[in-house]
Amino acid sequence: MAIIGAWGDIVFEVSRKQVKTFNGLNWDGGAKFATHDRHLKEPILEFTGTENENMTFSMFFSAFLGVNPIIEVEKLFAAMRKGEVNRLIIGTKAYGTDKWVITKLSNALERYDNRGNLLVVKVNVTMKSYASR
Numbered sequence: 001m002a003i004i005g006a007w008g009d010i011v012f013e014v015s016r017k018q019v020k021t022f023n024g025l026n027w028d029g030g031a032k033f034a035t036h037d038r039h040l041k042e043p044i045l046e047f048t049g050t051e052n053e054n055m056t057f058s059m060f061f062s063a064f065l066g067v068n069p070i071i072e073v074e075k076l077f078a079a080m081r082k083g084e085v086n087r088l089i090i091g092t093k094a095y096g097t098d099k100w101v102i103t104k105l106s107n108a109l110e111r112y113d114n115r116g117n118l119l120v121v122k123v124n125v126t127m128k129s130y131a132s133r
Contacts, residue, residue, distance in 0.1 A: 005089045
């Protein structure tokens, strides 16, 4: 088994038996500035801090890849609803300046079997950095 990373107890891993990983990782952040107007001159910008960083990625869960998709979706929803705060680790690196929370989940329930069991789902995950006080 190859563990790619983790966010709390959500583990990104690949093995012969199952595939639970991410795709299309995007990480963005920004800076905040106050604008001070001046008479007959250009305004002056004052750096006032940083904005929360955002992380977005998708996950693909498939019964054909050894994963029960509905269980994985339920784990993600439970973590979001509880407001879980965890470090996002990929490889040996912790991403961001602190920890992350899930702020949004969007699920494309793509395939079911003849008994109504979910077989394939694509999950879009949005996270926001959670600064310590």
